[in-house]
Amino acid sequence: MASAVPDTHGGVSEDMSDPIAAYTAELNAVCQNLQAEKSDLESLLVPILGKRIPRQQNFRLLTQSWLRLKELREIQAGFSILAGNDPEILRLIEQAFGALQPDETFSFDDARKLIEQASRRSLEIGSAPDLAARLRAVRAVIAAVNLDYRCAAELYAQAASTPGLSVPLQWQYQAQRALALEDLGREFTDNAALEDAVDLYETKVLALAPRAERPDDWAATQHNLGTALGVLGQRQSSTWMLEKAIGAFEHALSERSQDRVPLDWAATQNSLGNTLGILAQRHADMDMLEQSVHAFESALEERTREQSPQDWAVTQNNLGAALLSLGQRKKDKTILGQAADAYKNVLQVWIRERAPLDWASTLNNLGTTLRMLGEYRKGPRTLEQSVAAYRSALAERTRERVPQDWAMTQNNLGAALHKLGERQEDPQLLEASIAAYENALREWDREQVPMTWAMTMANLGAARKALAEQLRDVGLVRTALSDFEAVAEVFRNASHAHYYELATEQVAKMRELEKKFILARET
Secondary structure, three states: OOOOOOOOOOOEOOOOOOHHHHHHHHHHHHHHHHOOOHHHHHHHHHHHHOOOOEHHHHHHHHHHHHHHHHHHHHOOHHHHHHHOOOHHHHHHHHHHHHOOOOOOOOOHHHHHHHHHHHHHHHHHOOOOHHHHHHHHHHHHHHHHHOOOHHHHHHHHHHHHOOOOOOHHHHHHHHHHHHHHHHHHHHHOOOHHHHHHHHHHHHHHHHHHOOOOOOHHHHHHHHHHHHHHHHHHHHOOOOOHHHHHHHHHHHHHHHHOOOOOOHHHHHHHHHHHHHHHHHHHHHHOOHHHHHHHHHHHHHHHHHOOOOOOHHHHHHHHHHHHHHHHHHHHHHOOHHHHHHHHHHHHHHOOOOOOOOOHHHHHHHHHHHHHHHHHHHOOOOOOHHHHHHHHHHHHHOOOOOOOOOHHHHHHHHHHHHHHHHHHHHHHOOHHHHHHHHHHHHHHHHHOOOOOOHHHHHHHHHHHHHHHHHHHHHHOOHHHHHHHHHHHHHHHHHHHHOOOHHHHHHHHHHHHHHHHHHHHHHHHHHO
């Protein structure tokens, strides 16, 4: 009933007495990728770990925080002109940015307090509105680095409302305010924050960037609006938010042409592809899936490996997911082969040493693609490659680090071994399949995730049935019968009529098989 599935989420971070020590491999990888000081990253990681979020998300947030810190360090020069001849403001700003440098005096708290003093001073002496607004924006960035997105949004709102500020700067700070709310909503599942971001884009940010006067700012706002709508739409059962997101991306593309702003055009094509893919899954719409594939392929015209390897890898990964879904629905081995090629492309950039968990996630997805492709190819080679991909993924997806991802890949490994064991008529492969399913069930508990448990238990029962048939083992048949009876009970209690019917059919088949084996033994 259940089968191998592509990766969609991460495991929960462990609660350890020395949390930083548990992340040495990932920290080293991020250091290498960003050319960052390890001491910076360790300081930034502490508040992230306090959020108890999936491990892969930790390092996405860490990258974002470090990029914001880098931005802070690079904007000091612009304050000299804005501060004019006031030595007190210049002194406070210099000290604040000194507190942000990578040495023993590094302190976000000190930097924030000094910027607050400079901000008060600028208001007392009636400094230019650009300076007062920019000081508030610096405080907002500091808040965002420390994951206080609500505070960041409020500070950006204050910056935007500075009397005398130009309209383009009002737009900039309101847009950053909306982005802070969007970050809060996306990273911490705060739908109210996402709704606030959408409302802000629609009622204030777009109004500050009329299309006729500032088409690039208008298009950027439409793109960001589409992103917020897309995240919110994924979390809702209705599809109208996703449909609105597609409309926003299409508006952005009406100004973001490939010839004029190729990388912005590619970014919006990539986002459009993602949203089309999600909506296509909801509607089981293959035409829309093909549109999603086309959008990703368009993005890759500009997102080349040579010019932007990380963006190229992200879009190749998205393309792989869309092709996998399309190939599965069409039962088309050519499309599945293209999906496998896309994931192999990703692995050229997301290498184990520099992105261990992304590398493992891609191998999991490649394994799933190869397993499906192996069903259409004669011989064991493609299925063996699927098994190898899953086992490689488990080298980084350990139970200790990412327990939910480990369970997912164990389930997927079980599916590949199951198929290979049946094709090869090899009991050892089926035994390995059973062991993999049993591993997955060590994390997927019946009480906590009953549907996931039941799907995996159904897979386990099917593998035991296949092994029982090869060995003609009535004891295994009885164990499989118990598996399917438990599965049927979960589906009945959950009112999943279709799955309950499938499970009861398996119960009946197990009973018939049990009778058959008993009769054969007696005769």
